Amino acid sequence: MLRTEGLGYWYQDKEQPLFQDINLEFEEGQSYAILGHSGTGKTTFLSLIAGLDKPREGDIFLNDRSLKQIGLTNYRRHDVAIVFQAYNLFNYMSPLNNLLTAMAITNARHAGDRGYAQRVLNDLGIGDELLTRNVQRLSGGQQQRVAIARTMCCDAKLVVADEPTGNLDEDNTKEVIDQFQRIAHDQQKCVIIVTHEPDVAARCDHQYRLENKQFVQLD
Numbered sequence: 001m002l003r004t005e006g007l008g009y010w011y012q013d014k015e016q017p018l019f020q021d022i023n024l025e026f027e028e029g030q031s032y033a034i035l036g037h038s039g040t041g042k043t044t045f046l047s048l049i050a051g052l053d054k055p056r057e058g059d060i061f062l063n064d065r066s067l068k069q070i071g072l073t074n075y076r077r078h079d080v081a082i083v084f085q086a087y088n089l090f091n092y093m094s095p096l097n098n099l100l101t102a103m104a105i106t107n108a109r110h111a112g113d114r115g116y117a118q119r120v121l122n123d124l125g126i127g128d129e130l131l132t133r134n135v136q137r138l139s140g141g142q143q144q145r146v147a148i149a150r151t152m153c154c155d156a157k158l159v160v161a162d163e164p165t166g167n168l169d170e171d172n173t174k175e176v177i178d179q180f181q182r183i184a185h186d187q188q189k190c191v192i193i194v195t196h197e198p199d200v201a202a203r204c205d206h207q208y209r210l211e212n213k214q215f216v217q218l219d
């Protein structure tokens with residue numbers, strides 16, 4: 001579904017590339033973990049496949065169409081959903097309005113369907129009493145579940161997450177990874193997670209480590 005071809009990136013002020021000649025394939029219905037030491041370029045790689053930045057070398061293809069051809073704005077709006085460590089919800093809104101707004105912006109199939117948004121949130125343990133509370137008054141684990149619910153409500157087939165469990169305790173981490181596995185297996189999406197935590201990586205279907213400018217497959 002998603003393919004990188006000869007992908008390379010370096011920051012302007014750096015002499016060395018972070019990674020180069022990266023040729024990877026990511027499939028629908030599967031989850032992938034990307035491990036690696038701090039500073040190796042995991043977040044940078046994620047920002048390229050999320051369409052937040054452009055490669056210096058090579059290209060990225062979604063179902064054989066280059067992101068250049070799709071257009072990054074279009075790609076970000078319709079094809080990819082992002083989960084961040086710091087949740088990045090609309091802070092002044094409730095969980096329900098966060099989902100309804102995201103569905104409206106992305107013109108999702110279920111746009112405007114409050115009942116659907118409510119069911120997805122309920123399924124993720126956001127009970128009726130929390131649906132209309134300002135998200136700033138939710139715990140970290142609850143906010144991350146809202147962020148995950150948001151990706152479930154949108155139609156994007158690619159879900160990328162940067163350290164999604166970085167701020168969570170053990171129970172919430174387990175719960176969040178269970179949900180990512182559901183997104184991959186039940187919704188048949190492609191889930192790519194950057195993580196420092198080997199336990200989190202082990203729960204994904206495939207594992208890569210970014211080291212020495214290359215991605216090494218571990219599974």
Ligand SMILES: Nc1ncnc2c1ncn2[C@@H]1O[C@H](COP(=O)(O)OP(=O)(O)OP(=O)(O)O)[C@@H](O)[C@H]1O
Nearest residue numbers: 011012013018036037038039040041042043044045
């Ligand atoms: N905007 C930028 N300009 C210049 N250098 C940058 C920029 N962003 C990141 N870097 C550098 O690029 C390298 C890779 O950063 P990146 O955040 O992708 O690494 P990472 O593997 O995700 O690290 P961590 O695990 O600590 O989050 C680091 O050395 C970082 O300092």
